[in-house]
Structure formats: C-alpha cells, structure tokens
Amino acid sequence: MKKTVLRVLSLVLLVSVLVLTTAGCSAKKQELVIFSWADYIDPELLSEFTANTGIEINYNYFNSEEEMLAKLEATDGGDYDIIIASDYIINIARSEGLLKEINKEKVPNYSNLNEKYLNQYYDPDGKYTIPYVAGTPLIVYNPDRVTCEITGYNSLWDESLKDQVVVMDHMRNVIGFTMKSMGYSLNTEDPEVIAKAGEKLMALKPNIRALDGDTPHEKLISGECTVGYIFTSQVSNVLMECPNFKVVYPEEGMGFGIDSLFMPKNAPHEDAALKFMDFMCEPEISARASIFTQYINCNSAATQYLPEDFLNNQAVNIPADVLGDIEFMEDISTEATEQMNAIWNEFKQS
Amino acid sequence: MTAVPETKKTERRISPAVIPMYIVTVLFVALPMVYVIGITFLMKDEVFGITNQVTLKNYADLFSAVNLKVFADSFVVAISTTVLTLLIGYPFAYFTARFSQKTRSFIILLIMAPFWINSLLRLNGWIILLKANGAINEGLLALGIISEPLKILYNNGAMMLGMVYALLPFMITSIYNSVEKMDWTLIEAARDLGSKPFSAFLRVTLPLTMPGVVAGCVLVFVPSMGLFFISDLLGGSKVLLLGNLIKNEFYQARNWPMGATLSIAMLAFTFVFIIIYKKVTDDKTAGGLK
Numbered sequence: 001m002k003k004t005v006l007r008v009l010s011l012v013l014l015v016s017v018l019v020l021t022t023a024g025c026s027a028k029k030q031e032l033v034i035f036s037w038a039d040y041i042d043p044e045l046l047s048e049f050t051a052n053t054g055i056e057i058n059y060n061y062f063n064s065e066e067e068m069l070a071k072l073e074a075t076d077g078g079d080y081d082i083i084i085a086s087d088y089i090i091n092i093a094r095s096e097g098l099l100k101e102i103n104k105e106k107v108p109n110y111s112n113l114n115e116k117y118l119n120q121y122y123d124p125d126g127k128y129t130i131p132y133v134a135g136t137p138l139i140v141y142n143p144d145r146v147t148c149e150i151t152g153y154n155s156l157w158d159e160s161l162k163d164q165v166v167v168m169d170h171m172r173n174v175i176g177f178t179m180k181s182m183g184y185s186l187n188t189e190d191p192e193v194i195a196k197a198g199e200k201l202m203a204l205k206p207n208i209r210a211l212d213g214d215t216p217h218e219k220l221i222s223g224e225c226t227v228g229y230i231f232t233s234q235v236s237n238v239l240m241e242c243p244n245f246k247v248v249y250p251e252e253g254m255g256f257g258i259d260s261l262f263m264p265k266n267a268p269h270e271d272a273a274l275k276f277m278d279f280m281c282e283p284e285i286s287a288r289a290s291i292f293t294q295y296i297n298c299n300s301a302a303t304q305y306l307p308e309d310f311l312n313n314q315a316v317n318i319p320a321d322v323l324g325d326i327e328f329m330e331d332i333s334t335e336a337t338e339q340m341n342a343i344w345n346e347f348k349q350s
Numbered sequence: 351m352t353a354v355p356e357t358k359k360t361e362r363r364i365s366p367a368v369i370p371m372y373i374v375t376v377l378f379v380a381l382p383m384v385y386v387i388g389i390t391f392l393m394k395d396e397v398f399g400i401t402n403q404v405t406l407k408n409y410a411d412l413f414s415a416v417n418l419k420v421f422a423d424s425f426v427v428a429i430s431t432t433v434l435t436l437l438i439g440y441p442f443a444y445f446t447a448r449f450s451q452k453t454r455s456f457i458i459l460l461i462m463a464p465f466w467i468n469s470l471l472r473l474n475g476w477i478i479l480l481k482a483n484g485a486i487n488e489g490l491l492a493l494g495i496i497s498e499p500l501k502i503l504y505n506n507g508a509m510m511l512g513m514v515y516a517l518l519p520f521m522i523t524s525i526y527n528s529v530e531k532m533d534w535t536l537i538e539a540a541r542d543l544g545s546k547p548f549s550a551f552l553r554v555t556l557p558l559t560m561p562g563v564v565a566g567c568v569l570v571f572v573p574s575m576g577l578f579f580i581s582d583l584l585g586g587s588k589v590l591l592l593g594n595l596i597k598n599e600f601y602q603a604r605n606w607p608m609g610a611t612l613s614i615a616m617l618a619f620t621f622v623f624i625i626i627y628k629k630v631t632d633d634k635t636a637g638g639l640k
Contacts, residue, residue, distance in 0.1 A: 066604055070399065163501065169587045171602045210504045210586030223482040223499065334396055341603040345416045348590040348598075349423065 030055040032272040035068060036084035037061060040259075042292035049279050055272045065089040072098050077265030081273040084132050086259050088331045091122035093262075099128040100263040106274040109281030112301035117258055121328060129260035130277050133295035135232030136256045136326065137173060138315060139248040140239070145226040152251035153181035156229065157200075161207045166225040169211035171344040172329055173255065175201065177229065180252045186327055189336040198343035205350050220245070233294035235315035247314040249322045256326035258298070290316065390611040400606055408611040417595070417612070421619070424592040428574040431513040435570050436563065438514070439521035443562075444555075446522075447529040458526065461519050473512055473583045477503065504586030512580040517573065521566035528562025529555075564627055572620045592616050 030053075034041070038061040046057050062068040065085050069092060072080070077098045085093075093099055104110050110130070117131040141150055148158040156165055167174055176186030178197040188194065209225045210216070217234040219225045221241045228238070238245055261280060263273050279285055287305035290297035296316050297306065311317050332340075393403040411417070446457050464472055479485050480502040487499040502508060532555065540550040578593030587594070592612065599609035 064601065169582070171598075205588075208586075208588060209501075211588060212586065222484070224501075224503065334394060337603060338605070341598070341605070342414070342416060344602070345420070345590060345595060345598065348588065348594070349416055349419055 030269065030272055031058060032056070032082065032269055032276055033058045033060065033080050034082045034084070034276075035060045035062060035071075035080040037063075040084060040293065042288060045280075045285060045288060045292075048285075049276060052279070053272075053275055055269075055275065069093060072264055075264075075266075078268060080264055081267045081269045082261055082276055083264060084259055084261050086257050087120065087122045087328055090129060090260060090262060092331060093264075094122060094128060098265050100265050100267055100270070101127045102130070102263065102277065103274060106271075107278045107281060109278050109283075112281050112283055112286070112299050114298050114300045116323075117298040120258060121330070123260070129262045130281060131298035132259045132261055132280065133290055133293050134256070134258045134298055135295045136254045136318070136323075137168065137177075137229055137231050138235045138254070139227065139229050139250060140220065140235045140245050140315075141227040141248070142220070142223075142242070143244065143246050145223075150227065150246075150248050152248065153177045153229075154252070155248075156207065156227065157181075157204055158207075161227055163207065163209050164226045165204075165207045165228070166210050166212055166216045166219045167208065167229040168213035168216065168231065170213050171340055173229075174211075174347075175340050175343060176255060176329060177250070178204070180250070180255070180327075183252070186255055187330045187332055189333050191335070191339060194336060194339050194343070198346070201343065201347050202350060205347060211348070217241075232296065232315050236294040236313055239313055239315060249318065253325040253327060254323075256328055258328075259295075386610045387614060389607050390614055392607050394605045394607055408607045411608060412611060412615055420590050420592060420595050421615075423590070424575055427510070427513065427589075427591060428571050430510065431517060431574040432567050432571045434510070434514045435518050435521040436567065439518055439566060440525055440563070443522045443525035444529050444559075447526055447532075454530075458523070461522055465519065469516060470579065470583075473516075473580065476508075476512060476515070476584065480508065503584060504588065506585065506589060509581050509585035509589055512584040513574055513577065516577070516580060517570045520569040520573075524566035524569060525559060525562040528559045528565075532558050564630070568624055568627055571623060575616055575620055 032055050034046075034057060036059075041059070046059065049055065050057055060080070062071075066089070068083065068085055069089055072083070072093060073096070077100070090099070102110075107130070113131060117134055119126040123129045139150060139152075139156070146161070146164075148155065148160045150156075150158075155161075156167075167177075172186075175194070175197055178201045179188050179193060180186050182193075182197060182200065184190075184193050184197070188197075210219055212219060213231075216225075216228050216230040217237040220228050220230075220238050228234075230238075235247060239247070261277055263270065267273050280289065281299065283299060283301035284305045286297060286299035287302040290302070290306070291310055294316060296318065297303070303311075389400055390408050391404050391406070392400045393405050393407070395401050446454055449457065477484070481487070482499040482501075482503075486502065487496075490496045491499065536558070537550050537554050540554050541547070545553065575591075576593045576596075578591060578597050581587070581589040581591050581594060590598075596609050596612045596616070599605045599612060
C-alpha cells in the first residue's frame, strides 16, 4: 500500500515537472512553422532570422504540393505559418479560401519587390502572396555536338537529334511544350488540340534519350545527351559546369512559374510569419535566396547584391523583352488531365 | 462430431503473445488494403483526392489499349528477369553449396552485404560506371577500343541489367538453401546404380532443389512486376512498367482511384501466378520424392 502511494506520488511529481518545463519553454520561445520542399531555403538564412528575432524555426517538408494542399485542407489552414509553393496550387488554395491576407504595413520591404512578378493570376490583387523565386524551363544544348540550328521547341523534333534529347519526366510540361510548338496555349483544354499534340509527341520519342525531371543536368554534363529542355536551376547548373553550352529562349514563347510565400488562413503565429516575410523581402537576403536556389530573383532592390556570374547567367537573368512572352501553367479540367495522361502513358510505353 | 476436438485444438494454439501481432496485421495490413480496395470504386475529385460517388469506371478503364500493353510489357520483363536470375543464380548457388562451410558463409555474406546499402545508391553506382564519361567508357576510350562513348545507359538492356542485379540475391539465397540441405548420398547412390552425372543431376538434384527454385522464382517475379525506379534510373523513364504506371496515376495524373485499381489488378495478377507456381511445385516435389 505504501509503495503504491509512493509510486503514484512520484508519477504525479514527474508529470508536473514535465508539464511545467514544457509550458515554460513554449511561453518563452516564439516559433515559426515553415512548410515547403526540402532544402528550398538556405539554412544560413534561417539561422540568421532566428539570431535576429529570437524566433525558432520549425521547417517541415513536403514531397508534392498536392500533399501540402491535402494537409492544409485537413487542418483548415492551421498548423503552418509560412508555406512556399508554386502558382497553380496557390490558386487552388485561394479558391478554397485557405489563404490569409497579408498586413502590408508589417512588411515594409514589400516595396522592394519587382512589380513584374506581382498581382499574377493566382493572386490578382496581391493580397496573399510574396514571390520567392521564379523560373522557366529552357532549352540548353552542346554546340560542339549539335549540328542543327536550335531556335525553339520545334527544333527538338529535328532528325539529327536522334537518341540525344533529355526532357523532364513531367506530363504537363512535355505535352505543354508540344502544344506551344503548334501555336497553342500550354493550358489548352480542347480535346482535338490535345489529340493532335499527342500525335506530334509520338514522333519525338526516337529523339528522346531519357526522361528525367530530377537530374537531367547530369546527363548533359556527362555527355550522355546533347540537348535538354529542363528547369531553371538545372540549366544554371549546366552552364556553371559547361560554360560553352548555349541557352535557347524558345521562339514559340516560354512556360513560366513563380513560387511564393503565403500564410494559411489560421496560421498560429501570424506576427512571426509577417516578420519572416519582411526578412525575405530584404534586398540582400532575397539576393542570397536566389543564389542558393539558382532561380530568377523577384526583388528589384536585390540586383546590386547579385554577383556578376549570376547576372551573366542566361538561365536566371533573362532579358526583359524575351520574358514578356510567358505563360503560366495553370490547373486544367479533369477531362483534359485524363486525356493528357492517356497520351503520356502511350508516349512512355511506345 | 469431428468439429469438437478441432476447436479445442485451435483454442489451445492461440496464446496471448500473438495478439499484438494480430492487432498490427489488422491495423497496418488489412485495414489499408480495405481502404485501397474501397477507393477503386470511387471517382477522382476535380483537383485532388476522391469523391464519394460510386462507380465501376476504374475497372472498365483497366482494359484500355495502353494499360494492356503495359501489363504485357511488365509481364515480359518480369519473366525475362526471372529466367535470367535463374540461369545465373542456379549454378552460382549450386557450386557455392559445395564449398567448405567457411568459404560458403563468406560467399553468402558477400551476396548479402550490398543489402545494407540503399538500392537507389547501388543503382547510382551503376550509372557512374556506365555513363558516357563513366569508368567503362573512359577505359575503353583510353585503350583505343572505341572512338565514341558507347550508349550503354537508358535502354532496355541497362534496365534488365538493373533488374537482374537487384533481384539476383533472392534467387541465389533460396536455391542455396535447398542445395545445402540436400542429402548428397542420394547422388552417390544414383551414380553407384549407373547413372551418368548429368542424368543424376536431372533426376535427383533438380527435383530435390525444386522448392528452392520455385521460392526463388516467386521472390524474383513478384517484385519485378512492381519495381519502378530501375526503369526510371537505368531505362531513362522510357520504359513504362506497371509500377511506373501506378506511380504516374498517383503523382502526375492525381488519380488515386485509378492508381488503386491498377495496384489491385497487379496484386490479382501476381496472386494467380503464385497459385500456379504452388500447384506446379506441389506435384513436382511429390513426384521427385516418390
């Protein structure tokens, strides 16, 4: 009997100590919960933010944005303070009312942002998002081994490129550039256009050496492939390793994407989130974020902090007149997705 | 009348120690399986996830031309992988089992050691060896045997190499186990009774090691239907196997119900094969022993 009492008492003591210490911690420490892809923010920037503000950062990763959206729906826009994701998924989250409006007074550095990247279709009034970085897939090739002239998407079909091309293993991008090569929008939902694009795509298969969305730059650097249609940071990687490679801004127009920061509707630490947004809009910080990710910088005031090799890099510094002809990849109807998926499976299987 | 003692028997066999195992099995195997089967009868939601509208459309879509071709391709790849691993694995396991105990365990250790490393890393090792500026091409170029790097990667051959490499240990260990257990005096008896070495092998060794061969074939065939990262990494994503098709439905088409339906179809397909294998071996082992 005595023993049990002792046991219960010691248990109570233990629990109360635990509760007190954890309660003490949460009262003292401020927290910011970030949700994005792994390694998408320079860890040095995060520790600088913590050093400056005393706010601890809890960085959570997602593998796919669909997974992020599902969690956002499940928690009704709670749990996370800052999410970095791409335009189309933000548009879906906005249509579901999962975003929180940004109090711009608390983000004075917002004025540094380049207007070209503001008020886009996913946030037409610029109320919810802060652009992080932008990007566009580009064609990059080895001029020593490519004999034909490459000007745009249609050049990828050239017979001399047999078994030499790498493009991303991504249905929407590949069918998208096929439709653009025919003069249509990459968001076309017209079944006849999609079917025609499917026929044209099958003719590309003999030229495809590999489909790869993760490490296509390595295939170009190693000499496995001579031409690639790959994402911004990958093009940038190729240029750093092989400066003689040429970049092509496709004449048919470019696909485009902006990844932005936003707060979910019920973000638990709004003040900390606003501080983080302001921090990321500081010119020098923004410049470092672009250098880390190797994507296009969206901050007008950051240019002076960008090193020369970054400014000379054709993948991340695209002339303004070229960048005019861009198109965002938007979410399309279920019917169009299903039709594209059937084409994509047939393309890969052939 | 016979039912009474039987129930008593089963009652005695259930010990409280197995209850956690049953709970784990029900929670983490049976329930997810029910969930997967459940969503095969539902519709894809506009953006993401599923709606509660019941349909049989997914099962009808299974029989589209592309899906049937992918099934056929995967089947051919799985059968080829099984045959190749068997052709390499059987002699390997047979001769390994004839070494001394010490050498044997060392060889088996060497077979198992790579399993301690993630298979993706091991496949990337192959890429480093085989790529255009990799060790093999650089070596051949330096020796003057070739003037242009060979295109070894990103074709069916490279993919088959990866499949055989990844699954060979399953075949070797299964066959090794049954060869090791075999009673060699039976072969001596066959030889004493005038059998030629090859005929002794065919009529004594092979039937006796059949359980190992069959276990190895099942262990290789079943996963080779579903592996997707080998055709992605070494085949350059140009070969669409069942595993890739399922992954594609979930990741790119965001069609969970279709992905689930394909998974169930794959499961049914492999299940049929396991049953056939079982039937075949039961007869053979019985025949061999008698």
